[in-house]
Amino acid sequence: MNYGFVNQDQLEDIDNTLKEDLVDIGVECVMLIDMAGNTIAKCDNGKCTVDTYAFAALAAGNYATVDAMAKLVGETEFSLLFHKGEKASIHFSKVNEELLLITMFNKELSLGFLRLKVVEVIEKIRNICGQTKVSAT
Amino acid sequence: MAFINIRNKEVQVKIVYYGPGRGGKTSNLEYINDKYRQRIKTEMVSLKTHGDRTLFFDFLPFDIGQIKGYEVKIQLYTVPGQVKYNATRKLVLKGVDGIVFVADATKERRESNIQSLNQLHENLKSYNLDLFKIPFVMQYNKMDLKKSDIPVLPVEILQKDLNSRLRAPAFEASALSGGNVAVTLKRIIALTMTSIQKELL
């Protein structure tokens, strides 16, 4: 497959961490997308009706735009991207050069707690992706 | 590059409609969106200005069913054609698997077509992609204007300007009425899937 770094076992591990560390603590929907707008993994609480394909396309574009703006003002990147709404909020974080983690959550979850969990999950995903391929897929 | 998910047995393929401003890229997607409602499960996303010019991109997911047991999701994008938006065009090209070049066949746009194609060549290079190797279809749009007073370039000239070295499949089209829009789409999907299929198990 094209992405040398995500095989079947890795995808399963990623799904598990998205569910256990984010959805189970109250995140409504979490997606791992690549910078081209593909959805790599997705997990939600069963109540999420977001059109994930369109969302991934927009999120990748949004991230790339903000990233380009950061460079224009002399930053290497803006590490936190956060959009707050009346009920729903969206949090973006970069996992590595290719991957972006997006979490959608409501006001019952505090941003501080979410950020802690997101940092953990990103660390786990990096570890999973860093693993050498165990089986040929 | 296509994302192949071996777990859900799903392939996501990115096809980009590229070309000079006002050439008819968005019109191609709008026609497809109208004509193939049953294959499109969600709304078309258009990021545009009040004047209907594409500001960032249009996005239209298109299901073609299964190939080798994989559910194939074609994701159609357009770039903004206006000269000033090249940074945005580059962003949209990231991860592209196949390209339709929508040329504007009207005489006054002759130079714009050539410039846009040259810039595409450069933009692809920045991703280490080669215009001569990527799945590619040429579309000469607005051919319906031959019946009007507006001067339209003959296909021979368009071929010579834009396709003499590429030798890509080329179609005369009219995105407004839908002429050859589906034919263009089918051909780029076929070419792109052929190049990806080797990687499906």
Ligand SMILES: Nc1nc2c(ncn2[C@@H]2O[C@H](COP(=O)(O)OP(=O)(O)OP(=O)(O)O)[C@@H](O)[C@H]2O)c(=O)[nH]1
């Ligand atoms: N006569 C004719 N007009 C067309 C055709 N295709 C598009 N147009 C018209 O050309 C204009 C521009 O079309 P768009 O589809 O918005 O062009 P675009 O390439 O998306 O333009 P940008 O978003 O600025 O890059 C519109 O007024 C269309 O109605 C065609 O086949 N024939």
Ligand SMILES: [Mg+2]
């Ligand atoms: Mg447009």
